[in-house]
Amino acid sequence: MKQNNFWQKLKLTGKPILVLAPMAGFTDSAYRRICKYYGADVLYSEMVSATALYYSDRIGAQKKGKNPTRELMDFNRRQEKYYVVQLFGSKPEHFAAATRLITDKVKPDGIDINFGCPVSKIIKQGAGADLMKNLSQSRAVIEAVLAETNLPVSIKIRAKSGEVGALEFLKNISDLKVAAVMIHGRTLSQGFSGLPDFKLIKAARQHFQGVIIANGGITDLESAKLALKESGADGLGLARGILGRPWLFKEIKKNKQINLKLSHIFKLMINHAVSASKNKGENALIELRKHLVWYVQGLEGASKMREKLVSVTNLDDLKKIIKEYKK
Numbered sequence: 376m377k378q379n380n381f382w383q384k385l386k387l388t389g390k391p392i393l394v395l396a397p398m399a400g401f402t403d404s405a406y407r408r409i410c411k412y413y414g415a416d417v418l419y420s421e422m423v424s425a426t427a428l429y430y431s432d433r434i435g436a437q438k439k440g441k442n443p444t445r446e447l448m449d450f451n452r453r454q455e456k457y458y459v460v461q462l463f464g465s466k467p468e469h470f471a472a473a474t475r476l477i478t479d480k481v482k483p484d485g486i487d488i489n490f491g492c493p494v495s496k497i498i499k500q501g502a503g504a505d506l507m508k509n510l511s512q513s514r515a516v517i518e519a520v521l522a523e524t525n526l527p528v529s530i531k532i533r534a535k536s537g538e539v540g541a542l543e544f545l546k547n548i549s550d551l552k553v554a555a556v557m558i559h560g561r562t563l564s565q566g567f568s569g570l571p572d573f574k575l576i577k578a579a580r581q582h583f584q585g586v587i588i589a590n591g592g593i594t595d596l597e598s599a600k601l602a603l604k605e606s607g608a609d610g611l612g613l614a615r616g617i618l619g620r621p622w623l624f625k626e627i628k629k630n631k632q633i634n635l636k637l638s639h640i641f642k643l644m645i646n647h648a649v650s651a652s653k654n655k656g657e658n659a660l661i662e663l664r665k666h667l668v669w670y671v672q673g674l675e676g677a678s679k680m681r682e683k684l685v686s687v688t689n690l691d692d693l694k695k696i697i698k699e700y701k702k
């Protein structure tokens with residue numbers, strides 16, 4: 376079967392590719408659809424455990440009922456194009472089984488491998504940024520994924536993890552058919568703060584043939600323009616910059632600042648809540664609290680509203696809080 380490399384298709388348009396970067400606890404189907412509406416070209420899932428999929432596949436049909444790992448990958452094909460499932464783990468055989476399952480059953484547009492996560496429970500498993508430190512294991516993981524799918528495979532790495540820099544990492548896999556790399560321009564020791572190194576991302580071009588996406592610290596139109604200019608990347612991966620402001624995708628696309636009216640933001644909050652409730656049922660609003668707080672950040676007199684939003688339990692609560700703020 377021929378590979379549908381949507382990354383190349385997007386690159387050929389000549390416009391910067393705008394990507395919703397993966398964020399565990401945030402980039403679920405409801406939020407991905409909102410980001411798509413505002414102009415995201417590629418949407419990443421929250422990270423999914425290759426190991427959990429490996430074991431769920433082995434237990435297989437004997438175990439009926441809900442499977443939270445599999446539910447993490449649910450998506451709406453029509454409204455979430457292009458959709459990429461991101462895997463984390465450390466063992467090639469786990470990635471191979473997970474890739475088979477995703478390719479056959481989930482059928483997203485692409486599969487991504489996490490080499491950047493700094494969270495201790497991930498690092499302890501030898502996954503995420505810890506895996507990036509081990510060049511031969513990283514290569515084996517990528518080979519295992521490529522061998523099991525016709526979907527385009529991408530990777531997400533950091534500027535540096537331990538002694539291994541992004542350029543060395545990419546050199547080590549330059550002969551493999553990896554369709555895209557998202558480079559978080561911060562080192563593992565920087566974590567999530569400090570300036571990303573966009574010049575390093577520019578230098579990655581020498582070692583990588585596929586699409587290059589720059590990530591880190593893009594919070595507004597100006598930082599997006601600077602990141603594109605300095606990195607020479609094919610696109611941008613947006614993460615915290617779009618929390619509570621998914622219209623940043625549109626601002627970048629149109630090259631124009633957008634000042635959304637408060638009524639519009641409130642409508643968006645309600646639509647987000649409705650959509651999340653449809654997918655996740657009763658508890659959706661509890662999970663949504665963190666998003667709701669982001670939407671009202673910076674709003675005049677919002678601290679009182681935030682206090683209420685962090686204890687919202689259902690849609691009516693949310694509507695009431697919004698109505699009270701308007702008074």
Ligand SMILES: Cc1cc2nc3c(=O)[nH]c(=O)nc-3n(C[C@H](O)[C@H](O)[C@H](O)COP(=O)(O)O)c2cc1C
Binds near residue numbers: 400615
């Ligand atoms: C809450 C949160 C969850 C994240 N989850 C993931 C994840 O599941 N997979 C991943 O590769 N990166 C994850 N990241 C990292 C982001 O994708 C991104 O690389 C990082 O936040 C830097 O971009 P920013 O400065 O624009 O936020 C997460 C970041 C945050 C803040």
